[in-house]
Amino acid sequence: MLDIIATGLTALTAARDITKGIAGLKEDVAVQIKAAELLTIIADAQGSLNEAQARIYELQAQLRDARDALAKRADFDRYALAEPYPGSYVWKLRSDARLPDEPMHYICPLCKEEGVVTVLQATDGDGLGLCKKCRKNFRIGLAPGVA
Numbered sequence: 001m002l003d004i005i006a007t008g009l010t011a012l013t014a015a016r017d018i019t020k021g022i023a024g025l026k027e028d029v030a031v032q033i034k035a036a037e038l039l040t041i042i043a044d045a046q047g048s049l050n051e052a053q054a055r056i057y058e059l060q061a062q063l064r065d066a067r068d069a070l071a072k073r074a075d076f077d078r079y080a081l082a083e084p085y086p087g088s089y090v091w092k093l094r095s096d097a098r099l100p101d102e103p104m105h106y107i108c109p110l111c112k113e114e115g116v117v118t119v120l121q122a123t124d125g126d127g128l129g130l131c132k133k134c135r136k137n138f139r140i141g142l143a144p145g146v147a
């Protein structure tokens with residue numbers, strides 16, 4: 001699509017140069033008037049094509065962003081909100097979304113809101129899961145000695 005527009009712009013530039021050459025001949029006033037009209041039309045067409053090209057670039061960027069968002073969402077769809085400890089809410093990998101050899105894990109709910117998957121890391125068996133990105137702890141299990 002963009003290469004077609006680029007080709008059109010190149011052709012219009014060539015047509016404009018030829019038309020300028022015709023206008024420079026100073027042969028006939030009527031020819032010069034028509035050449036001037038043609039130059040105006042060519043300039044309008046170039047403007048429209050440039051606008052279309054800019055719009056296509058904009059739409060391509062939006063498409064890229066939408067695809068990125070969809071990919072990210074698809075990844076988040078693998079998790080379900082869980083309460084591994086009363087009052088502690090984190091996102092847990094759904095068992096039906098678990099990949100072969102992928103360990104069960106939780107991800108940080110704060111980083112998820114930012115669109116980032118960050119696996120919580122267990123800390124010294126105290127029942128806490130640390131997010132190494134935002135440095136927050138979440139209770140994901142019982143502390144030793146707690147029944």
Ligand SMILES: [Zn+2]
Nearest residue numbers: 108111131134
């Ligand atoms: Zn986090």
